[in-house]
Amino acid sequence: MESLGQWRNSALAHGSLARGDVDQKSDIDILVPVDVSTQLVEAGLGTAGFEVLARDIVQATPVHSPKAHMYLDPEQKRAVTVPLSPLRRLELEFYKFGGTVALPEVKREARTAGCTKKLTLVEPSQDGHVESMIVGREPEVAHLLGISVDIVRERVRVLMRRDTIGRTGVYLKAPVPEGVSFEEALKQEAKVNPALRRTLRARKQRV
Numbered sequence: 001m002e003s004l005g006q007w008r009n010s011a012l013a014h015g016s017l018a019r020g021d022v023d024q025k026s027d028i029d030i031l032v033p034v035d036v037s038t039q040l041v042e043a044g045l046g047t048a049g050f051e052v053l054a055r056d057i058v059q060a061t062p063v064h065s066p067k068a069h070m071y072l073d074p075e076q077k078r079a080v081t082v083p084l085s086p087l088r089r090l091e092l093e094f095y096k097f098g099g100t101v102a103l104p105e106v107k108r109e110a111r112t113a114g115c116t117k118k119l120t121l122v123e124p125s126q127d128g129h130v131e132s133m134i135v136g137r138e139p140e141v142a143h144l145l146g147i148s149v150d151i152v153r154e155r156v157r158v159l160m161r162r163d164t165i166g167r168t169g170v171y172l173k174a175p176v177p178e179g180v181s182f183e184e185a186l187k188q189e190a191k192v193n194p195a196l197r198r199t200l201r202a203r204k205q206r207v
Helices: 002-007 038-047 089-098 103-107 138-145 149-165 182-192 194-206
Strands: 012-014 028-031 054-059 067-071 078-083 100-102 120-125 128-133 172-175
Touching: 002 038, 012 089, 038 067, 038 078, 038 182, 054 182, 089 100, 089 149, 100 103, 120 138, 138 149, 172 182, 182 194
Parallel strands: 028 078
Antiparallel strands: 012 028, 012 100, 054 067, 054 172, 067 078, 120 128
Protein backbone atom coordinates (compact mmCIF):
# COMPACT_ATOMS: atom_id res chain seq x y z
CA MET A 1 0.00 0.00 0.00
CA GLU A 2 2.89 2.35 0.74
CA SER A 3 4.21 1.77 -2.78
CA LEU A 4 1.07 3.27 -4.33
CA GLY A 5 2.32 6.85 -3.95
CA GLN A 6 -0.40 9.48 -4.00
CA TRP A 7 -3.07 6.76 -4.05
CA ARG A 8 -1.85 4.93 -0.95
CA ASN A 9 -4.41 6.59 1.31
CA SER A 10 -7.23 5.63 -1.05
CA ALA A 11 -6.16 1.98 -1.14
CA LEU A 12 -8.06 -0.59 0.89
CA ALA A 13 -7.07 -3.98 2.23
CA HIS A 14 -10.16 -6.18 2.15
CA GLY A 15 -11.32 -9.59 3.29
CA SER A 16 -9.84 -11.64 6.12
CA LEU A 17 -6.81 -9.34 6.44
CA ALA A 18 -9.19 -6.48 7.31
CA ARG A 19 -11.36 -8.59 9.60
CA GLY A 20 -8.48 -10.34 11.38
CA ASP A 21 -9.67 -13.93 10.89
CA VAL A 22 -6.45 -14.84 9.10
CA ASP A 23 -4.21 -17.88 8.84
CA GLN A 24 -1.09 -18.84 6.89
CA LYS A 25 -3.17 -19.51 3.75
CA SER A 26 -5.03 -16.20 3.75
CA ASP A 27 -4.90 -13.98 0.68
CA ILE A 28 -3.63 -10.40 0.78
CA ASP A 29 -5.97 -8.36 -1.41
CA ILE A 30 -5.53 -4.63 -2.01
CA LEU A 31 -8.05 -2.49 -3.90
CA VAL A 32 -7.32 0.94 -5.36
CA PRO A 33 -10.93 2.15 -5.86
CA VAL A 34 -10.10 5.40 -7.65
CA ASP A 35 -9.28 6.48 -11.20
CA VAL A 36 -5.59 5.73 -11.67
CA SER A 37 -3.32 4.61 -14.50
CA THR A 38 -2.49 0.94 -14.04
CA GLN A 39 0.97 1.67 -15.47
CA LEU A 40 1.66 4.07 -12.59
CA VAL A 41 0.49 1.45 -10.09
CA GLU A 42 2.78 -1.17 -11.66
CA ALA A 43 5.68 1.29 -11.69
CA GLY A 44 5.16 2.07 -7.99
CA LEU A 45 5.06 -1.62 -7.11
CA GLY A 46 8.25 -2.22 -9.11
CA THR A 47 10.10 0.66 -7.45
CA ALA A 48 9.15 -0.78 -4.05
CA GLY A 49 10.66 -4.13 -5.00
CA PHE A 50 7.50 -6.04 -5.92
CA GLU A 51 7.39 -8.07 -9.12
CA VAL A 52 4.07 -8.40 -10.94
CA LEU A 53 4.13 -12.07 -11.96
CA ALA A 54 0.74 -12.28 -13.68
CA ARG A 55 -1.86 -9.83 -14.95
CA ASP A 56 -5.54 -10.41 -15.74
CA ILE A 57 -8.57 -8.37 -16.70
CA VAL A 58 -11.52 -9.78 -14.76
CA GLN A 59 -15.22 -8.97 -15.08
CA ALA A 60 -17.54 -10.78 -12.67
CA THR A 61 -20.69 -10.42 -14.84
CA PRO A 62 -21.49 -8.48 -18.04
CA VAL A 63 -22.80 -5.53 -15.99
CA HIS A 64 -19.88 -5.31 -13.55
CA SER A 65 -16.94 -2.98 -14.06
CA PRO A 66 -13.87 -4.74 -15.48
CA LYS A 67 -10.88 -4.76 -13.14
CA ALA A 68 -7.13 -5.08 -13.51
CA HIS A 69 -5.66 -7.78 -11.26
CA MET A 70 -1.92 -7.72 -10.60
CA TYR A 71 -0.54 -10.81 -8.84
CA LEU A 72 2.64 -10.52 -6.79
CA ASP A 73 3.32 -14.20 -6.09
CA PRO A 74 3.20 -17.46 -8.08
CA GLU A 75 0.17 -18.74 -6.13
CA GLN A 76 -1.74 -15.50 -6.89
CA LYS A 77 -2.54 -15.02 -3.22
CA ARG A 78 -1.16 -11.46 -3.09
CA ALA A 79 -3.03 -9.20 -5.48
CA VAL A 80 -3.62 -5.54 -6.26
CA THR A 81 -6.90 -4.68 -7.99
CA VAL A 82 -7.63 -1.50 -9.96
CA PRO A 83 -11.05 -0.84 -11.56
CA LEU A 84 -10.82 -0.13 -15.28
CA SER A 85 -14.10 1.82 -15.21
CA PRO A 86 -15.92 3.53 -12.31
CA LEU A 87 -17.39 1.15 -9.75
CA ARG A 88 -21.13 1.22 -9.05
CA ARG A 89 -22.34 1.74 -5.47
CA LEU A 90 -23.09 -1.96 -5.00
CA GLU A 91 -19.65 -2.90 -6.31
CA LEU A 92 -17.99 -0.65 -3.74
CA GLU A 93 -20.26 -2.03 -1.04
CA PHE A 94 -19.24 -5.56 -2.06
CA TYR A 95 -15.79 -4.88 -0.63
CA LYS A 96 -17.18 -3.27 2.53
CA PHE A 97 -19.40 -6.33 2.99
CA GLY A 98 -16.24 -8.41 3.35
CA GLY A 99 -14.49 -5.80 5.49
CA THR A 100 -12.07 -3.06 4.45
CA VAL A 101 -9.29 -1.12 6.19
CA ALA A 102 -7.20 1.76 4.88
CA LEU A 103 -3.46 2.24 5.31
CA PRO A 104 -3.60 4.10 8.68
CA GLU A 105 -5.70 1.26 10.11
CA VAL A 106 -3.32 -1.36 8.72
CA LYS A 107 -0.38 0.42 10.38
CA ARG A 108 -2.00 0.35 13.79
CA GLU A 109 -3.25 -3.22 13.25
CA ALA A 110 -6.90 -2.18 13.52
CA ARG A 111 -9.56 -4.62 12.39
CA THR A 112 -13.10 -4.15 11.17
CA ALA A 113 -16.32 -6.13 11.00
CA GLY A 114 -17.12 -7.94 7.76
CA CYS A 115 -18.65 -11.10 6.33
CA THR A 116 -17.05 -14.26 4.98
CA LYS A 117 -17.99 -16.35 1.95
CA LYS A 118 -19.56 -18.79 4.42
CA LEU A 119 -22.10 -16.05 5.30
CA THR A 120 -20.56 -15.54 8.72
CA LEU A 121 -20.31 -12.10 10.29
CA VAL A 122 -16.92 -11.57 11.93
CA GLU A 123 -16.86 -8.89 14.64
CA PRO A 124 -13.45 -8.11 16.16
CA SER A 125 -13.18 -8.18 19.93
CA GLN A 126 -10.40 -7.34 22.36
CA ASP A 127 -9.29 -10.96 22.58
CA GLY A 128 -10.05 -12.15 19.03
CA HIS A 129 -13.36 -12.05 17.21
CA VAL A 130 -16.96 -13.22 17.43
CA GLU A 131 -18.63 -15.08 14.56
CA SER A 132 -22.36 -15.32 13.83
CA MET A 133 -24.53 -16.29 10.86
CA ILE A 134 -26.05 -13.48 8.80
CA VAL A 135 -28.92 -15.27 7.05
CA GLY A 136 -32.21 -13.82 8.32
CA ARG A 137 -30.39 -10.81 9.81
CA GLU A 138 -29.73 -8.90 6.59
CA PRO A 139 -31.05 -5.45 7.70
CA GLU A 140 -29.17 -5.69 11.02
CA VAL A 141 -25.92 -6.68 9.30
CA ALA A 142 -26.30 -3.91 6.69
CA HIS A 143 -26.73 -1.33 9.45
CA LEU A 144 -23.72 -2.65 11.37
CA LEU A 145 -21.46 -2.54 8.28
CA GLY A 146 -22.79 0.80 7.03
CA ILE A 147 -23.94 -0.59 3.67
CA SER A 148 -27.27 -1.05 1.93
CA VAL A 149 -29.38 -4.09 2.67
CA ASP A 150 -29.42 -4.69 -1.12
CA ILE A 151 -25.79 -5.82 -1.20
CA VAL A 152 -26.23 -8.05 1.87
CA ARG A 153 -29.23 -9.76 0.27
CA GLU A 154 -27.37 -10.10 -3.03
CA ARG A 155 -24.37 -11.73 -1.36
CA VAL A 156 -26.62 -14.10 0.60
CA ARG A 157 -28.40 -15.10 -2.62
CA VAL A 158 -25.17 -15.56 -4.62
CA LEU A 159 -23.27 -17.43 -1.93
CA MET A 160 -26.19 -19.73 -1.03
CA ARG A 161 -26.57 -20.51 -4.74
CA ARG A 162 -22.85 -21.30 -4.89
CA ASP A 163 -23.27 -23.75 -2.02
CA THR A 164 -26.07 -25.46 -3.98
CA ILE A 165 -24.66 -25.63 -7.52
CA GLY A 166 -20.98 -24.86 -6.97
CA ARG A 167 -18.79 -22.02 -8.08
CA THR A 168 -19.71 -20.83 -11.58
CA GLY A 169 -16.67 -18.66 -12.31
CA VAL A 170 -16.52 -15.16 -13.73
CA TYR A 171 -17.87 -13.76 -16.99
CA LEU A 172 -14.51 -12.59 -18.30
CA LYS A 173 -10.94 -13.45 -17.33
CA ALA A 174 -8.39 -12.35 -19.93
CA PRO A 175 -4.63 -12.61 -19.36
CA VAL A 176 -2.73 -9.43 -20.24
CA PRO A 177 0.62 -10.11 -21.97
CA GLU A 178 3.82 -8.51 -20.80
CA GLY A 179 4.48 -5.23 -22.58
CA VAL A 180 0.75 -4.50 -23.08
CA SER A 181 -1.02 -2.11 -20.70
CA PHE A 182 -4.32 -3.07 -19.09
CA GLU A 183 -5.95 -0.11 -20.80
CA GLU A 184 -4.72 -1.29 -24.21
CA ALA A 185 -5.86 -4.84 -23.56
CA LEU A 186 -9.29 -3.59 -22.43
CA LYS A 187 -9.75 -1.64 -25.68
CA GLN A 188 -8.88 -4.71 -27.73
CA GLU A 189 -11.26 -6.90 -25.73
CA ALA A 190 -14.08 -4.34 -26.07
CA LYS A 191 -13.75 -4.44 -29.86
CA VAL A 192 -14.84 -8.09 -29.92
CA ASN A 193 -17.07 -8.12 -26.80
CA PRO A 194 -20.35 -6.17 -27.25
CA ALA A 195 -21.43 -6.62 -23.60
CA LEU A 196 -18.16 -5.19 -22.32
CA ARG A 197 -18.45 -2.33 -24.82
CA ARG A 198 -21.95 -1.47 -23.52
CA THR A 199 -20.80 -1.55 -19.89
CA LEU A 200 -17.86 0.77 -20.59
CA ARG A 201 -20.10 3.16 -22.51
CA ALA A 202 -22.66 3.22 -19.66
CA ARG A 203 -19.96 3.90 -17.04
CA LYS A 204 -18.52 6.73 -19.15
CA GLN A 205 -21.94 8.37 -19.50
CA ARG A 206 -22.44 8.30 -15.70
CA VAL A 207 -19.13 10.05 -15.16
